[in-house]
Amino acid sequence: MTGGPEPMSTAARAAIERELADLRKEREAVAVTLRGGGGDQTGDRVDQADELERGTELDRLDRRIADLEDRLKQADVAGAPSADVVGVGSTVTVRFADGDEQTVHIGEVAEMYDADMVTADSPLGSALMGSRAGDTVTYKAPDGPTSAVVVSLGGPGGAS
The missing domain is CATH 1.10.287 (Helix Hairpins)
Structure with missing residues (x-):
């Protein structure tokens, strides 16, 4: 943050x-x-x-x-989250090393009912903070260091 x-x-x-x-x-x-x-x-x-x-x-x-x-x-x-840079409140689509894509929401507190919430201080959330579409981020996962590519901000296809 x-x-x-x-x-x-x-x-x-x-x-x-x-x-x-x-x-x-x-x-x-x-x-x-x-x-x-x-x-x-x-x-x-x-x-x-x-x-x-x-x-x-x-x-x-x-x-x-x-x-x-x-x-x-x-x-x-x-105000509203930036449409260009990942920050708290952003919706980000990421592609993981295994090719899977997932859209996540960067938040402050984990919501039990929001399975796609990633907190800004989690390993993935911290790595995503400040990144832009096309950036590759590296973070520590349970199985060791891994990476993900920021596909878009604002949801699938980069829509706000």
């Missing part, structure tokens, strides 16, 4: 938005269990420990929500 704002695939955006919705519901549920300041302070140590634990959980949820909101804002700033 470049260190700057990175584009985001539609699938990754949807996954983050789902996680945000779930976290906000969870945060609301935890928040209503916390006592307001100045209320009855006669609880025992177990009640106080439970209250402290819920406060810690609320802080964790707030941090994760802020992180995800920031990532969505960064993706908005980054």
